[in-house]
Amino acid sequence: MESNLITEDKQKNKLEKVFEILKTMASRPSGLIGLSIVLFHIVLALISPYIAPYDYKAISPNTMLLAPSAEHWFGTDSLGRDVFTRTILGGRTALTVTFFGSLIALLWGGLLGIFCGLVGGKIDDVVMRVVDAFLSIPWILAMLLIVSLLGTSTEVLIPALGFFYGKGIVRVARAATHDVIAKDFIVSARARGHSNMSIIWNEIIPNVRDAILVEGAMRWSWMLLGFSSLSFLGFGVSPPTPDWGLMISNARGLMSFAYWSVIAPIVGLSSLIIGINLTADAFAKALGIDRSTKAPV
């Protein structure tokens, strides 16, 4: 009975803490803007298939490159497809792929980093050398190679992106673990005879979680940038799936007279990336973590 009460209490505290963090994030104007943009995009991604006025893949020679009008709010592209429809649908793949990609990156990067930080010694040295080596290969070269050999399906993109954006998290998680590991409560847990696994789960993860989550939020925006760059280069989503990166690259050649079909996806993608960035920044500030002195890795 008593233990039940305690867990209930804990759960309530957790919810309250999440609410508290959200409130702190929204109390700054930049955080509020960021949160609302991200929320808007998520809601849009969920409802867009139901509110899209046209079929996103309907090609029509009669409606090629029309300027914005009452029927076609954002005009039409070079194949006669409605740009408004394609723009509101354009974030769905990107959001899904990068969300699950970041989750994978967080999981493997975080756990490997904590493990290396805790174990130290030879294993740590070897793993960090390999991580360094992966960090020094430009992500775009590796991603392009994988995608060109394995194909551009989401089953390839999600794990590949998750892997390549997780290696930076390894370093962050490892450094955070190093900060925690010398503290008294770890020493006492060791003295109580707890196993490594139990120490990781009960002592280290609650203490390094914030740092890793903030890093993960940041990675999400970088992964979105990386994913749309791949699409832009023709190595991401395959047509006719609507995707902002792909739309920009297709419409670019004709933008001297049909600028609307390039502006709409640009606004979509930029606003989402800026929104995620602002949110991640506000998240870091709400948790009291300073990211301003870090370089992108």
Added chain:
Amino acid sequence: MLLLILKRIGLGLITLFIVSLITFVGVEVLPGDACTTYLEREAYGAALDTCIKRLGLDVPAYERYLDWASNVIRGDFGYSLSGEMPINEVLGPRVKNSLVLASVSILIGIPLAIVLGIITALWRDKLPDIMISTITIFSMTIPEFISATLLILIVAIWLGWLPGIVIIPSDATFYELLSNIILPVVAISMIMTAHMARMVRSSVIQVMASDYVQMAILKGVPYWKMVFRHVLPNALLPAINVVALTIAWLLGGVVVTEVVFNYPGLGRLVIESISNRDLPVVQALAIILASIYVGINLIADLMTLMLNPRLKSLQIRK
């Protein structure tokens, strides 16, 4: 001190060795070898045999690795599949073009970043800071291909000031390049400057709050003298490493920028060789780009070591 430097160089070399292993194993493990990938549907009979002979794919993998690695150390990357010419000849002009683009961007970007960083730090949370910081956040977060596309749309198409796309052969001379690279340079240095300016800003703010600066203020050192004598040298030191990481990180972004502007540098070669499925060139590019990354980081670490007397007696940063 000398030992530290040697150790740091050793670590860099080990990293490069692992990179070479990763690229080799990666190409080996992923489906399809260089010949079947390159020839695609024509991968049978005599064409496949000659290709396998030429690349030596009929010998065991470890022998090929040793052979390839020892050639790379001697600076010979072998032959490209598509042009059937030595990779060194393919790379030469591209490396030069990318170097021109990168160094012009860095020459503009670093001083600008330092100035902007100092301005935003000294007028922290006032109008100049708010304005510049908003702009830097925008140019940092917006993908390279979007800022490049917008630049072309606004400057080249709507205003008609500059050519939007670089139309030069890959072996163009330095002067031919210079007149054509204004927009690519703006696109690249915009992002680079934004990253570095933010770094300089937070570094300056940190130093301004330190005891010795408070001491200098109490001693009555004039404001600007204090800024230039006491704050800047200490604030810029930690920035070196971040600058290095930012430059190295841009290697990926430069690929996209070069494609947008059709600039014949290393970045476009990455895309071309991958589209042509020319694996030997991809391998060579991986090694070269990784060496640049390791080299830049090495130089940054050594510079920090040289400039910071406190680090000389300490263990080197892992």
